[in-house]
Amino acid sequence: MTDAQTQTNGAQPQTSGETRRAANAEQPGAKKNVKWAESPTLGLMETLYLPAIASGIGTTIRRMFVRNETRQYPEVEPIMPANYRGVHRLNRDSQGRVKCVACFLCQTACPANCISIEAAAAPKDDPAWQDRDKFPEKFEIDELRCIYCGMCEQACPVDAIELTSIYDLTGATREEMMFDKEKLLEVFDITSTTGKDPVRTTSGKLGPASEFVEPQATQLRS
Amino acid sequence: MTTNTKLIDKPESKSSVAQAPKTVFIDNIEIEIDAKCNLVQAAEKAGVExxxxxxxxxxxxxxxCRMCLVEMGTKSASGEVTMLPRLVPACQTLANPGTVIKTNTEKVKQAQQQTLEFLLLNHPLDCSICDQAGECYLQDYSYKFGRPHSRLHEPKVQRQDKDHIGDQIALFTDRCVMCTRCVRFTREVSGTAELQVISRGSVEEIDVFPxxxxxNKLAGNVVDLxxxxxxxxxxxxxxxxxxxxKSVESVCPGCSTGCSIHVDQNKDQVYRIRPRENPQAQGSFMCDDxxxxxxxxxxxxxxxxxRQGRALGESNGNAKMHSSNGNGVQANQADLASVDPWPDILLNARSAIAKFAKSNSGKFxxxxxxxxxxxEAYLLCTYLRGVDAKIAFAMGPVPRQGQDDCYPKSPKGEPPSRDKVRFTIRAEKCPNYRGVAAIVDRFQDRILDFDGCLNGIRNGTYGGAFVVGGYPDGWTDANTVAVLASLKLLVVLDMVRSPVSDSADFVLAGASFAEREGIVINHGGLAQLQRVAIRPPGDARGDGRILMELAGRKGLYHSQSLRAELAKQIPKFAKLGNGEIGEEGVQVL
Known part of the structure; x- marks a missing residue:
């Protein structure tokens, strides 16, 4: 390497930086007082690479003596925290009916447009539905489109839709990933019987639109 | 026709005769009022709700309802203001010279909060399943004027919903605030007086006689009210x-009253139609039809x-049906193969008409x-006149049903006297007879009626026809169908499939009133604009666009510039000016 070359090489980052700056300055709207970070020049130790190799081997050897962090998935399935936002479920009320009243607030709140509901008047002939006006005839969630943000459960006035800790959702077809009402109620049945209820719910304490709660005598006095 | 417009107006407008302007003061805003109005209207003018x-x-x-209570006083000539000690209902108090009202004082705010708390006392608060949620005045006023909590500890009174109120009306009894607008409507506007208040006090309910x-034909309005x-x-x-x-302002095509309407749609599906207040057209209501x-x-x-080729001869393999609503993969493949059916068919239709008119001048x-x-009528007339100067123009059948139906009815169901009419459902069941007739007038001395046209076809005067439909029920009269089917060349521009479109050589799939843009002229000569609310189904197109391309005109269909042209070309339409139509329309004829 001649002196001239070294000089040019050494000066190269600077030059290129300056050309970039110059090029940027010509562009309309380029900021004048931009601070450019340059990559550091390599010293002797770095150009040898040996110290870096030694420290790498050091790390490898050290890992041999500490606890293994690798999860043996899927042989060992992890237990997700109870506030994990996974597959949705549609809750049932105390009588086993779908708790959803088809108010469409989740569909309104959904930023991914993955919920589609069709509402209908509750079957008034059926004595089990006497106290309900409206119910969801169809309730479909496109689990592929969903971004699991949880805004649907925040919007729900009757705590009917919840995200569970089920995370390993797979399907062979797109159609399989369209969860209808029956499938979502099934998720409720599974999660409620296996003690995997999400923690965000106020299970048992429902809003006035869901069930009529008799006021307590003590409440009246206070 | 001006008399009729006056008739539609409600009794209030009788009093809205201009008076000497008077000054009223609303929350320190000074405004001039020249018509008789109450304090709610006066405040609205000042921008105060x-x-x-x-x-x-x-x-x-x-x-x-006691919701409009305000503080009121008077300002004397010397500028001294005397306020009344009690609150007054703004709806019942007329604005007089020097009236001073305050709507934002502590006293008024408290009254509003108490009124709302009282109205909501037994309200079930089932907004999540209530159809009114989103356009409910209980919601809106609670946000603006209400208090956040109810102090009621007792269980709310729950009442039975009533399904028997009407074929189109459901009553959710416990949501009612007993404003009695619906009761007054059936007594004063429809005159049929079916609705009434039963019981008293906290068990008061709206009901009908068993x-x-x-x-009645205006019953749907109580839902809006x-x-x-x-x-x-x-x-x-x-x-x-x-x-x-999403709401689009449009005009009802049901009869020649031409009610101003809102077309409420979502994703190319119309869900409901609501009346739009327009004192020039029909007032605030519309009929259930x-x-x-x-x-x-x-x-x-x-x-x-x-479509090109007669559907009846489909077995011969001549007919080419282009339709995107075919089921299954086959139809989709056919669609892909023949990307857009319109250019070819329009071109063929055009040359077929030109060829026919050239060899049989005056027989089209x-x-x-x-x-x-x-x-659209103007586009069609100019186009066909350009093809052959001797082309005859006829008016299709004008649907008429009985007599004009006027309201309010007397208790025996008789129509009111002429000066008491508040709403009319007209016998002429089409929106634009006057407008189309006025345009054809310009191109032909006397417009041919439909029977004359059919006779002409029967005796061989006419051998080809361009038939425009748009009738909701299509063409059902067997006699008409047979006569039209006998034509050598039949081009049909229609919206619904009918025997006539089946026997046509060219079928041009057009649009309904909710899919097109253009003016219609009602019985009183008022031009109003029908606007595009949704897209036509499948490959169907707006009639204006079809005619534009058929006529070989350059550019897109733009109704405003066509109206400007119409105003220039036809003196009767001069009032359209540059083609701008406001919300309330333009009085043309």
């Missing part, structure tokens, strides 16, 4: 939450694509429809 439930500009004043439901979710339309019930709906009579626009009989007749918009 006074909440109200029971008052409606088209109904009598009862001042029962076995006499509210099924209801400021809360008590009266709901059974037709719209639970179909769509209102915040999903128009309100529920739009279902055909989503009917299965809609033409979804153009154009049948215009009273459902067309003026712009």
């Amino acid at each position: 006074i909440p109200h439930y029971c008052w409606h500009p088209d109904l009598s004043v009862v001042a029962s 076995g006499q439901p509210c099924n 209801c400021p809360v979710g008590a009266l709901c339309s059974k037709d719209f019930l639970y179909k769509k939450r209102v915040w999903w709906l 128009g309100r529920f009579g739009w279902k055909y626009i989503h009917g299965e009989q809609r033409l979804t694509g153009p 007749v154009a049948v215009l429809s009273p459902f067309m918009a003026c712009e």
Whole structure:
């Protein structure tokens, strides 16, 4: 390497930086007082690479003596925290009916447009539905489109839709990933019987639109 | 016709005769008022909202909801203001010279909060399943004027919903605030007086006399009048939450009254039609025929694509049916193969008409429809006149049913005297007979009626025709169909499939009133604009666009510039000026 070359090489980052700056300055709207970070020049130790190799081997050897962090998935399935936002479920009320009243607030709140509901008047002939006006005839969630943000459960006035800790959702077809009402109620049945209820719910304490709660005598006095 | 416009106006407008301007002071805003009006209207002019439930500009004043209470006083000539010690209902108090009102004082705010708390006392708060949620005055006023909590500890009174109020009306009894707008409407506007208040006090309810439901032709209006979710339309019930709906201003095509309407749609599906207040056209209401009579626009009989060749001869393999509503993969493949059917078919139709007119001059007749918009009629007339100067223009059948139906009815169901009419459902069941007739007038001395046209076809005067449909039921008269089918060349521009379109050489799939843009002229000569609310089904197109391309005109169909052209070319339409049509329309003829 001649002196001239070294000089040019050494000066190269600077030059290129300056050309970039110059090029940027010509562009309309380029900021004048931009601070450019340059990559550091390599010293002797770095150009040898040996110290870096030694420290790498050091790390490898050290890992041999500490606890293994690798999860043996899927042989060992992890237990997700109870506030994990996974597959949705549609809750049932105390009588086993779908708790959803088809108010469409989740569909309104959904930023991914993955919920589609069709509402209908509750079957008034059926004595089990006497106290309900409206119910969801169809309730479909496109689990592929969903971004699991949880805004649907925040919007729900009757705590009917919840995200569970089920995370390993797979399907062979797109159609399989369209969860209808029956499938979502099934998720409720599974999660409620296996003690995997999400923690965000106020299970048992429902809003006035869901069930009529008799006021307590003590409440009246206070 | 001016007399009629006056007749439509409600009694209030009788009093809205200009008086000497007077000055009133609303929350320190000074405004001039020249007509007789109450304090709610005066405040509205000053940009101040006074909440109200029971008052409606088209109904009598009862001042029962107590929501519009304000502080009132008078300003004497010397500038001294004397305020009354008690609150007054703004709806019942007339604005007099020097009236001073305060709507934002502590006293008024407290009154509003207490009134709302009282109205909501037994309200079930079932907004999540209530159809009115989103356009409910209980919601709106609670946000603006209400208090956040109720102090009621006792269980709310729950009442039975009533399904028997009417064929189109459902009553959710416990949501009612007893404003009695609906009761007054049936007494004062429809005159049929089916609805009434039964019981007293906290068990007061709206109901009908047993076995006499509210099924008059204006019954649907009580749903619009209801400021809360008590009266709901059974037709719209639970179909769509209102915040999903996008509203487009349009005109009802049901009869020649031409009611101003809102078309509420979502994703190319119309869900309901509501009246739009327009004192020039019909007032604030509309009839149930128009309100529920739009279902055909989503009917299965809609033409979804153009076609060349008679469908009757389909077995011969001559007919080419282009339709995107075909089921299954085959239809989709066919669609892909023949990307857009329109250019070829329009080109062929054009050359077929030109060829026929050249060899049989004067033997081609154009049948215009009273459902067309003026712009479309003008496009068709100029185009065909350009093809052959001897082309005859005829008016298609003008549907008429009985007599004009005037309201309010007397207790025996008789129509009111002429000066008491508040709403008319006209016998002429089409929106634009006057407009189309006025345009054809310009191109032909005397417009041929439909019977004359059929006779002409029968005796061989006419051998080819361009028939425009647009009738909701299509062409059903067997005699008409046979005569039209005998033509050598039949081009049909229609919306629904009918025997006539089946026997046509060219079928051009057009649009319904909700899919097109153009003016229609009502019985009184008022031009109003029908606007595009949804897209036509499948490959169907707006009539204006079809005619534009058929006529070989350059550019896109732009109704305003066509109206400007219309104003220049036809003296009768001079009032259209540059083609701008406001919300309330332009008086043309």
